[in-house]
Amino acid sequence: MRSQDGGRRIGLRAVLTVPVIVLVVSVVLALFIAEEWAAREQTRSLLDRRAETVISGISARLDERRRNKILMATLLAREPDLPILIERRDVVGLARLLVPLRATLDLDFVRVVDAQGQALLTVGEGEGGVLMSLVPKALAGLTESSVAVEGHGLQIAAAMPVKGRGGIIGVLTVASCLQSEELQSLRESDDLDLVVLKGPDVVASTLRDASLQQIIVQLGGQGVASARLNESIAAPGYIAAIREAMNGSMVVLIATHDILDATRQRTLTMMLGLLGIVSAVGLIGMIYARQLTRALGNMTRVAASISEGRYDERIPESHIREFNIVGRSINRLASQVDEQLKELTRRAFYDRLTDLPNRALLKDRLRLAMMRSKRRQGHVAVMFLDLDNFKIVNDSLGHDVGDALLVALADRLRLSVRPEDTVARLGGDEFVVLVEEVADADEARVIADRLLEQLTQPYQLDGHTLFAAGSIGIALSSLEATTADDLMRNADVAMYHAKSAGKGRCAVFAPEMNEYAMQRLALETDLRGAHERGEMRVVYQPIVRLETGQVIEVEALLRWDHPTRGEISPTQFISIAEEAGLIVPLGAWVLREAARCGKAWQDACPDSPIVLGVNLSARQFQQPSLVDDIARIIAETGLDPHLLKLEITESVMMHDVDAAVQVLNQLKALGIQLAIDDFGTGYSSLAQLRRLPVDILKIDREFVSRLEKDPEDEAIVRSIISLAGSLNLQVTGEGIETAAQAGHLRELGCAQGQGYFYARPMRAEEFRRILAARTPVLPPSAGAANGAATPTKRSRPARKAS
Ligand code: C2E
Ligand code: CA
Ligand code: CA
Numbered sequence: 112m113r114s115q116d117g118g119r120r121i122g123l124r125a126v127l128t129v130p131v132i133v134l135v136v137s138v139v140l141a142l143f144i145a146e147e148w149a150a151r152e153q154t155r156s157l158l159d160r161r162a163e164t165v166i167s168g169i170s171a172r173l174d175e176r177r178r179n180k181i182l183m184a185t186l187l188a189r190e191p192d193l194p195i196l197i198e199r200r201d202v203v204g205l206a207r208l209l210v211p212l213r214a215t216l217d218l219d220f221v222r223v224v225d226a227q228g229q230a231l232l233t234v235g236e237g238e239g240g241v242l243m244s245l246v247p248k249a250l251a252g253l254t255e256s257s258v259a260v261e262g263h264g265l266q267i268a269a270a271m272p273v274k275g276r277g278g279i280i281g282v283l284t285v286a287s288c289l290q291s292e293e294l295q296s297l298r299e300s301d302d303l304d305l306v307v308l309k310g311p312d313v314v315a316s317t318l319r320d321a322s323l324q325q326i327i328v329q330l331g332g333q334g335v336a337s338a339r340l341n342e343s344i345a346a347p348g349y350i351a352a353i354r355e356a357m358n359g360s361m362v363v364l365i366a367t368h369d370i371l372d373a374t375r376q377r378t379l380t381m382m383l384g385l386l387g388i389v390s391a392v393g394l395i396g397m398i399y400a401r402q403l404t405r406a407l408g409n410m411t412r413v414a415a416s417i418s419e420g421r422y423d424e425r426i427p428e429s430h431i432r433e434f435n436i437v438g439r440s441i442n443r444l445a446s447q448v449d450e451q452l453k454e455l456t457r458r459a460f461y462d463r464l465t466d467l468p469n470r471a472l473l474k475d476r477l478r479l480a481m482m483r484s485k486r487r488q489g490h491v492a493v494m495f496l497d498l499d500n501f502k503i504v505n506d507s508l509g510h511d512v513g514d515a516l517l518v519a520l521a522d523r524l525r526l527s528v529r530p531e532d533t534v535a536r537l538g539g540d541e542f543v544v545l546v547e548e549v550a551d552a553d554e555a556r557v558i559a560d561r562l563l564e565q566l567t568q569p570y571q572l573d574g575h576t577l578f579a580a581g582s583i584g585i586a587l588s589s590l591e592a593t594t595a596d597d598l599m600r601n602a603d604v605a606m607y608h609a610k611s612a613g614k615g616r617c618a619v620f621a622p623e624m625n626e627y628a629m630q631r632l633a634l635e636t637d638l639r640g641a642h643e644r645g646e647m648r649v650v651y652q653p654i655v656r657l658e659t660g661q662v663i664e665v666e667a668l669l670r671w672d673h674p675t676r677g678e679i680s681p682t683q684f685i686s687i688a689e690e691a692g693l694i695v696p697l698g699a700w701v702l703r704e705a706a707r708c709g710k711a712w713q714d715a716c717p718d719s720p721i722v723l724g725v726n727l728s729a730r731q732f733q734q735p736s737l738v739d740d741i742a743r744i745i746a747e748t749g750l751d752p753h754l755l756k757l758e759i760t761e762s763v764m765m766h767d768v769d770a771a772v773q774v775l776n777q778l779k780a781l782g783i784q785l786a787i788d789d790f791g792t793g794y795s796s797l798a799q800l801r802r803l804p805v806d807i808l809k810i811d812r813e814f815v816s817r818l819e820k821d822p823e824d825e826a827i828v829r830s831i832i833s834l835a836g837s838l839n840l841q842v843t844g845e846g847i848e849t850a851a852q853a854g855h856l857r858e859l860g861c862a863q864g865q866g867y868f869y870a871r872p873m874r875a876e877e878f879r880r881i882l883a884a885r886t887p888v889l890p891p892s893a894g895a896a897n898g899a900a901t902p903t904k905r906s907r908p909a910r911k912a913s
Contacts (some may be wrong), residue, residue, distance in 0.1 A: 112543075112554050122404075124400070124404040124408075127400040127403060127404060128397070128400060131393055131396045131397055134393065134396075135389060135390070135393040139386060139389065139391045139752040142207075142382050142385055142386060142389070143382070144377045145382075146382040147692050148253055149378050149381075150374050150375050152377040153374045153377070153378065154367070154370060154371050154602070157370050157373075157374055158350045158365065158367055158370055158394055159273065159350075160353070161350075161365055161370060162350055162352035162363065162365055163352065165301060165303055165352055165363050165365060166352040166353075166354050166363055168301070169297065169305075169354065169361070169363065170354060171437050172256050172297075173197075173267060173289075173603075176267045176287070177256040177257070177258060177267050177268075177269060178255060178256075180218075180267055180268060180269035180285050180286065180287065181254055181269040181271070182333075183216045183218060183269070183285050184254075184269040184270065184271035184284065184285045185254070185271055186216070187209070187212060187216075187221070187271070187283050187285065188209060188271040188272070188273045188274075188283045190212075192204070192208055193205075193208065193223075193273055194273055194274065194275035194276070194280055194281075195275075196208065196233060197223060197225060197273060197275065197280050197281040197356075198275055198280055198626075200225070200231060200886060202231060202232050205231060205232045206225055206232055206234065206300075209221050209223070209232065209234050210234055213235060213285075215260070215694070216285075217287065218235065218285045218286070218287050219235050219236065219266075219286055219287040219288050219409055220233070220234070220235035220236065220242070220268075220284075220285065220286040220287065220288075221233075221234040221235060221283070221284070222234070222242060222265075222281040222283075222284045222285075223248050223273075223281060223282070223283055223284075223286050224243075224250075224281055224283075224284065225233045226250065226280050226281055226479075227279045228243075228246055228247070228250065228282075230520060231281065236262070238856060241257060241259040241261050241266060241268060241315070241357055241358060242268050242286060243255075244256055244272065244357075245268060245269075245270035245282075245284060245681065246270055246282045246284065248270070249270035249271060249272045249282040249284075250272060250279055250282055250766055251272075251331055252272055252279060253270070253272075254269070254270070254271055255269070256268065256269040257357055258356045258357065259268075259356055259357035259358050259359070260307055260308065260309040260314050260356050260357065260358045260359030260360070260361075261286075261288065261314075261358065262288065262314070262589045263731075264288040264289045264290050264293075264294070264307060264314060265286075265289040265294075265307050265313045265314075265356060265361060266286050266287070266288045266289075267286060267287055267289070268284060268285065268286035269284065269285055269286070270282050270283070270284040271283045271284070271285075271749050274443050280873075286571055288798065289307075289315070290315070290415050291890040294315050294316075294317050295317050297317075298317040302366070303363055303364060303365045303366070304317045304349075304363070304364040304365075304366075305317050305361060305362070305363055305364070306318055306319045306324065306327050306361070306362040307359065307360075307361050307362075308327070308360050308361075308362060309359035310358075310359065311328060312328075312385065313327075313328060314359065318364065320347070322347070323344060323347060323349065323364065326340075326343050326344055327340065327344075327351075327362055327364075330343065337351060337352065337879070338701075340353070340362070345367070346366065348366055348367050348368050348371075349364045349365060349366055349367060350364075350367055351363060351364050352365070358784065364747060369824055370381050384665075399880065400432055402429070402431065403431065403506070405429075406429035406430075406431055406434040406438070408432070409426050409427055409429070409438070410426055410434070410437070410438060410441070412424070413425065413426045413441065413442075413445070414425070414441070414456045415439075417445055417448075422445045422446070422448050422449035422452060423449060423774045424445070425442045425445065425446075426438035426439075426441055426442055427723055428642060431536050440610065455543045459471065459877060460472035462474075462535075462536040462538075462560050463803050464514055464517060464518060464521075464536070465517055465518050465521035465536050466521075467525070467534055467535050467536045468533055468534075468535040468536075469536065469537070469538075470537050470538070471534060471537065472533075472535065473533060473535035473537070473543055473545060473668065474595050474596075474599070476533050476535075476545060476597045477491070477493065477533075477545055477595040477598065477599070480533075480545060480547050480588075481588050481595060482596070483547070484547065484548070484588055487548070488645070489547075489548045489550075490548070490549045490550070490551070490555075490587045490589065491545065491546070491547055491548075491549065491587070491598070491600040492545075492546040492549040492555040492558070492585055492587050492588075492590050493543060493544075493545055493584070493585070493586045493587075493588075493590040493598045493599060493601075494543065494544040494545075494546065494555070494558070494559050494562065494584070494585050494602065494617075495541070495542075495543055495583065495584040495585075495586070495599070495602035495605065495606040496524075496539050496541070496542040496543065496544065496562065496566075496581050496582070496583045496601050496606070497540060497542075497582055497584075497606050497610065497733075498520075498540035498580070499579075499580045499581055499582060499610070499614040499615060499762065500577055500580070500729045500762060500766050501513070501516075501540035501579070502729075502730065502733060503725050503729055503732065503733040503763065503766045503770075504516055504577060504579075504766060504767055506733045506734075506735065507733055507770035507771075507774075508573075508575060508577075508767055508770055511573070511820045512572055512573050512575060512577075515573060516570060516572055516573045516577055517536075517540065518562065519570050519572060520542075520566065520570075520579060521534065521536060521542070523565050523568075524542060524562065524563075524565070524566075524589075527561060527562050527565045528544055528546065529546075529556075529561075530679065531543060531547055532544060532546045533545040534545060540581075541719070542825070543599070543602070544558075544562060546558055547777065549587065551587075552587055553587070553620045553688075554620060555585045555587060555619065556585065556617060559583040559585055559617035560617060561579075562583065562755075563581060563583060563615065563616070563617060566580065566581050567579065567580055567615070575767060575769055576768065577766070577767055577880040578765055578766055578767075579766075580613065580614060580615045580762065581615070582606055582609035582610040582614050582616060582617065582618075583606060583609060583616075583617035584601075584602045584603060584605030584606025584607065584608060584609055584617070584618055584620060585596050585602060585605055585617055585618065585619045585620060586599075586601035586602035586604075586605055586619075586620040587619070587620070599617060601620040601624075601625075602620060604620060604625055604627070605618045605619060605620035605621075605624055606618070606627040606636075607627075607628060608624050608627060608628075609632065610686065611631075611683075611686055613792075614762070615762075619909050623819060631687060634679070634684055634689045635690075635691050637673060637685055638684055638688055638691060638693060639691065639693065641671060641673075642693075642696070642700060646671055646672050646673065646674065647669065647670065647671055647672075647697070648669075648670050648672065648874075649667050649668065649669060649670070649701055649704045649705055649708075649875070650667075650668050650669075650670050650872035650873055650874060650875075651666065651667055651668070651705075651708070651806060651872060651873055651874075651875060651878040652665065652666045652668060652865060652870060652871065652872040652873070653665050653869060653870045653878065653881065654666060654722075654724070654863055654864070654865040655863065655864055655865070655869050656861060656862060656863060657844075657853060657856060657857040657861060657863060657864045658857065658862070660869070661883065662721065662882065663721065663722065663863065664710075664721060664722040664723070664724055664756065664843075664863065664865075664874075665712075665722070665723055665724065665878060666701075666724035666725075666726070666758070666865065667701060667704075667705035667708075667719055667723065667725045667726070668681065668726070669681045669685070669697070669701050669726075670870045670872075671684055685728060688728075689728055689729065689730045692730075694728045694730045694731060695730060695731055695734055698726075698727065698728060698730075698731045699740055699744065701725060701726075702725050702744050703744050703747070703748065705723055705725050706723070706725075706744055706745065706747075706748035706750040706755065707748050707750075708723075708875045708878075708879075709721070709723035709748075709750050709754060709755070710750045711747050711879070712879060713750065713751060713754060715879070715882065716882055716883075717720075717881070719882075720751070720752050720754050721754065721882065722756050722784065723750070723754055723755055723756065724756045724757075724758050724768065724786065725755065725756070725757055725758065725760045726757075726759075726788065727757050727758065728763075729760070729762075729763040729766075731764075732759055732763050732771075732774065737774065737778075738774065738777040738778060738781070741778065741781065742781055742785070744766075751782075752781050752782035753782045753783075753784070754786035754808065755782075755783050756783070756785065756786050756806070757778060757783055757784070757785055757786070758787075758788040758809065758870065759785065759786070759787065759788060760785045760787070760788045760789050760792075761787050761788070761789060761790055761791075761792060762792075764787065764803060765799060768799050768802055768803070769804065772802055772803060772804065775803060775804050775805065776804055779804045784806045784807065785804065785805040785806055785807070786805060786806065786807035786808070786843070787800075787803070787805050787807070787808050787809065788809050789809065789811040789812075789845075790808040790809055790810055790811060790812055790831060791810055791811045791813070791827055791828075791831055792811050792813070797834065800834070800838065801838060805840060806840060807840060807842070807863075808834075808835045808840050808841070808842050808843070809842075809843045809844075809845050809865075810828055810831055810832075810842060810843065810844045810845060810856075810861070811845060811846075812845045812846025812866075814827055814842050815828070815845060815846045815847055815852055815856065815866070816846055816848070816852075817856065818852055818855050819849075819851055821851065825855075826861075828844075828856070828859060828861075829859050831858045832859050832861055833860075837859065840862075841862060841863065842861045842862060842863065843861070843862075843863040843865055844861045844863070844864045844865070844866070845862065845864075845866065845870045846865070846866050846867075847864045847865065847866030847867075847869065848866050848867050848868050849868055850868065852866070852868065853866075853868055853869075
């Protein structure tokens with residue numbers, strides 16, 4: 112069943128054209144009817160007029176002849192001999208006089224009558240009856256004339272009194288007859304037929320059509336009535352006009368065909384003219400209707416496409432004002448919606464902050480790029496870039512600066528790749544660079560290194576000089592990574608790998624990394640709640656004066672006793688704790704724990720104070736409550752803040768030197784000592800270093816371990832130590848494993864050292880025992896005494912790049 116609404120609908124074109132067509136058709140019909148009627152009416156009146164004119168023409172001619180006859184009779188009557196001859200009743204004399212005159216005057220008939228009305232002489236043929244009727248009046252002195260049907264034609268006669276000495280002595284009558292031939296000439300000149308009737312008899316006729324003559328004779332017998340006659344002869348195509356004459360009548364027959372044709376022709380022309388006008392009106396109507404329907408058609412088309420969700424079509428300008436108004440409003444609405452949709456699409460596919468493609472668009476492009484590369488048998492490289500320590504910028508300098516850094520960074524990335532490559536932002540500080548047509552992993556690595564180098568150039572933002580560093584994970588499309596998602600995941604895994612390998616570097620995905628990533632994920636799961644389950648503990652590694660081997664400091668190091676995996680190095684889980692947001696409470700716990708022990712040692716050996724070193728991670732350092740938290744812990748534990756030393760890595764401080772200086776100053780104000788951890792691995796400049804209110808530089812283990820083998824490393828260590836000297840900073844060498852290293856460092860002017868050579872990290876009680884012994888942990892010369900310190904059994908040397 113068809114719904115009420117879905118019923119058949121008539122289009123506007125039909126609505127407008129049907130009435131126009133109906134109108135035109137009815138007007139044409141009406142015109143035909145009117146033409147028929149008008150033609151008939153016109154013919155009738157034309158014929159009437161024609162008949163009238165013909166009859167009156169003939170009458171005029173007859174009257175003229177009558178006047179002629181009167182004139183002739185007058186002329187004859189004035190003949191001086193005539194009265195004498197009448198008086199004498201001289202018939203012969205009359206004949207001698209009148210016969211030649213009759214011929215000269217072309218009279219058919221001349222008759223002379225005496226005063227008594229007796230005919231004296233008749234010349235010519237003719238009936239006397241009609242003429243004689245004129246005589247009495249002529250005798251009375253009047254000139255008489257008449258037209259009569261007489262004999263074989265139409266007779267025109269005149270009677271004239273003849274005066275003698277004693278008054279009227281006689282009458283002269285003259286007459287002539289319109290003979291058939293004369294009628295014939297009339298017919299020819301006027302193109303009509305004449306029938307002269309006397310009673311029922313035809314006296315003269317030009318008619319050749321016997322049947323017509325028959326009709327006239329029949330009707331003539333009853334006295335010709337023009338209406339009836341016309342009725343009867345209309346069918347053969349004639350009309351008649353009748354002139355009554357004495358003793359009969361003259362019937363004029365006029366053929367109607369020509370006249371009818373003429374009027375038909377005229378009305379047809381007129382009708383065609385009208386039809387033309389009507390058609391023109393119809394056509395104009397159609398044109399207007401077409402404009403109307405075209406405008407509405409355009410509107411409906413655009414409306415339809417709008418309802419289908421396409422907003423790119425516009426209604427063209429129309430000649431009709433109202434339509435234009437409506438059309439423009441619809442167009443305006445459509446373009447607004449179009450723009451909004453485009454904006455929505457932009458938002459759906461582009462990152463709002465950096466205007467870079469977002470994850471959705473990236474995936475799309477990646478899919479296409481993979482398809483292309485498959486055809487060309489090349490590689491697509493996905494480079495997953497994650498900034499190192501971006502959160503510090505964000506939290507220390509505010510989100511505006513963080514955003515500005517991201518925008519600046521996005522611009523640099525964009526400029527560092529080819530136009531056909533895609534730089535996308537996945538959110539936060541995660542970017543992906545999609546590079547098409549890469550030959551192999553080496554080429555990808557070169558590109559990634561270039562990107563990282565670009566990235567690490569300083570940024571001048573809002574009066575701050577900022578440094579950014581990032582890690583890049585690279586995945587190349589190959590048979591293993593069949594989907595875009597695989598490739599992205601691989602790049603992500605490789606990026607984590609790069610990060611944990613020491614940040615600021617790139618790593619190319621290898622299938623083994625997946626394993627690593629899985630482990631990492633598992634570690635993260637286990638790490639949650641590890642502290643609550645009591646799996647965490649703090650160990651302490653002594654730091655000695657290299658000259659004497661005297662323990663002067665101790666570094667607190669976190670340990671995780673995993674229930675199934677055993678002891679896990681902080682190098683493996685600190686970064687996970689950072690990312691999982693677990694480091695802040697964990698770090699606070701370490702500090703409290705260490706501070707408690709530190710306070711105990713301080714109390715136990717008040718005369719040889721031991722400085723307690725505690726590591727601060729990037730996350731902790733950026734924590735706004737850092738200074739307050741530390742102050743509280745110091746207050747809680749009663750530790751002398753001058754014996755607390757916080758170790759912060761170079762990159763964390765250098766990220767935003769201004770902000771770092773501020774925090775460091777606050778810490779210093781509490782009396783705390785500050786150390787730059789892992790010094791030498793970052794990019795600190797002397798100028799920046801000068802600004803940091805630090806006390807100690809800890810030379811990174813990497814340099815110490817290569818001190819003996821690599822003269823370059825030796826040069827670095829030497830310059831670090833001289834730098835520290837010039838800045839009046841203490842120097843601690845980390846990771847001293849051999850006597851040679853210890854000796855070398857000492858030679859180079861490094862005052863303090865830390866390493867397995869002296870002692871491994873140990874439990875608090877153990878360290879306490881060493882302190883109580885008040886002996887150097889290891890005399891600088893006696894490397895063998897290493898065993899004196901009981902290293903934590905399960906502790907493994909921490910490898911930085913695992
Ligand atoms: P770090 O601050 O540079 O600490 C020194 C690391 O070097 C320790 O590793 C230590 O065991 C190791 N080490 C000391 N002497 C030697 C040596 O002679 N040879 C070798 N190969 N290694 C030596 P550990 O304990 O595994 O800690 C690794 C890193 O984890 C630390 O490096 C530190 O950055 C971080 N970390 C440790 N505990 C904490 C903590 O409580 N909080 C924070 N934020 N980070 C911590
Ligand atoms: Ca440290
Ligand atoms: Ca260190």
